[in-house]
Amino acid sequence: MTSLRFLVVDDEERFRGNLVKLLTAKGMQAEGAADAEQAFAALRREARDVILLDVRMPGMDGVAALPGLKALAPEADVIVLTGHASVDDAAELLARGASEYLVKPCTVDEILDTVAVVRDRRGAGRL
Amino acid sequence: MPDGGGLLGPSGPLAARSPVWPLLLGLAALAAATAGPWPGLILALAAGFVLWWASRRSAGALRRAREESCELSEQLIQSQKMAALGELAAGIAHEINNPLGIITQEAELLGLALEPVEAAQRDGSPLAAAFLAELRDGIGEIMRQVNRCSDITHKMLNFARKVAPVCQPSDVNRLVEDMVALVEREATKQDTRIVRMYGELPRVTTDPPLLRQVVLNLLNNAMQALERGGMIFVTTRAAEDGQIAIEVRDTGPGIPAAHLDKIFNPFFTTKAPGMGTGLGLAISQRIVVGLGGTLTAQSLPDAGAAFVIRLPATCGGEGERRHGAADQGTGH
Incomplete structure (x- = not known):
């Protein structure tokens, strides 16, 4: 199983920390970013394969941050994780370049399955 | 003839x-x-x-x-309430799903922590202490997140509940002072000074417990806006047409112009996750409107924020008073 590089963008510290822990436990490399600015800085520093993005964050929200993230990491898959189950939001996020959309709560295995499907879909190599 | x-x-x-x-x-x-x-x-x-x-x-x-016209306006109010409830339901889904996400993660981490311990126990190795520490931390966090969910749902139920004012002649200055005294100890702890500027008020008819809830909420908001230091000015004054005004002004960072028209929306909050549900001002405004008054917010750059409650001399108008009296009669 390939070890992918994840960036977890979520303002909720415990959620972000837990997800980094769980991804690491699954053999992935993971780092957290508390907001869009931190995410931009992390992407300038190091390339990532997958960006897990929260929608509702203080400052720039996930929807607004998406184009910037895609510009800095065009090869990365952005998977949106949010508590909001609105179809309109999902369509908007996909239109702005997100690869997939998951509604919280979801397990780390569901996230990894989604990553596998998304990467498989565009032939980026299986997990 | x-x-x-x-x-x-x-x-x-x-x-x-x-x-x-x-x-x-x-x-x-x-x-x-x-x-x-x-x-x-x-x-x-x-x-x-x-x-x-x-x-x-x-x-x-x-x-x-x-009577039919009354029923119709009651139906209109009811339908508006339902629309607001729909908005609430969406907000609740969002707010609850986030803590539930963390609860899920904690349970997953507990499961992962359990794996090596189970193996170690089979081998007789003393790894149980590390496991217990992780278990205790995880369980503690699960409880905190569950409490957060119940806090949200309780406030939501409070919002959805039909609150009919029970109005009586009230000394508003005294009522405001009771709430100021209540938060003053906490304010002193964070070096915040509360300045009282009570004017002479005509006696008004209002619902004291509901008004207390609103004043307390505005004072708590002001304290949170200040974090440390700063001042809160609590002003009461007689306004035009026999109305009275209660103002709570703080010297905090103020409210950004873009937020001013949203702060009374249910679930709108600028507080850190888990620190506020965004229902306080929505509930407060609903109460004040129910009392026949208005609750407005003002903010000037570097001049903090001010919330002004305006109340009529008589609570909620003729219909509302009758309604209140009827509810009082049934022990509501």
Whole structure:
């Protein structure tokens, strides 16, 4: 199983920390970013394969941050994780370049399955 | 028989609807002119009776129409409430799903922590202590997140509950002072000074427990806006038309212009996750409107934020008072 590089963008510290822990436990490399600015800085520093993005964050929200993230990491898959189950939001996020959309709560295995499907879909190599 | 006309004079707009009375009036006049006063009088009396009966019926119809109109506005309010509830439900889904996400992660981490311990216990290795520490931390966090969910749902239920004011003559300065005294100890701890500027107020009729809730909420918001230091000015004054105004102003960072029209929306919050549900101001505004008043926010750059409650001399207008009294009677 390939070890992918994840960036977890979520303002909720415990959620972000837990997800980094769980991804690491699954053999992935993971780092957290508390907001869009931190995410931009992390992407300038190091390339990532997958960006897990929260929608509702203080400052720039996930929807607004998406184009910037895609510009800095065009090869990365952005998977949106949010508590909001609105179809309109999902369509908007996909239109702005997100690869997939998951509604919280979801397990780390569901996230990894989604990553596998998304990467498989565009032939980026299986997990 | 000239008096016949006076007797028959229609006295209400609905009486005019009756097609019978002009005919009877005409007949009475004709009878008086041609057949002498008696048939005219009889006809006039008959016409009077018909009119009396018609106006009684009309008054009933008017009352029913008024009741129907009340029912309609009640239905309109109800439908607006339902729309607000729908908005709430969406907000709740969002707010609850986030903590549930963390609860899920904690359970997953506990499961992962359990794996090596189970293996170690099979080998007789003393890894149980590390496992127990992780378990205790995880369980603690699960409990904190569950409490967060119940906090949100309780506030939501509080919002959805129909609050009918029970109004009574109230000393608003005293009521405000009670709440200021309540938060002052906490304010002192964070080096915040509360400045009282109470004016002379006319006695107003309002619902003291509901108004206390709103004042306390505004004071707590001001304290949170200041974090440390700063001042809170609590002003009461008589306003135009017998109204009174209560103002809570802080010297905090103020409210960004883009947020000013959103701060009363349910679930709108600028607080850190888990620190506020965004329902406080929505509930406060709803209470003040229920009392017949308004709650507005003002913010100037570098001049902090001010919230102004304006209340009428009499709580909620005629209908609201009756409503309140009725609810009081049923022990609501």
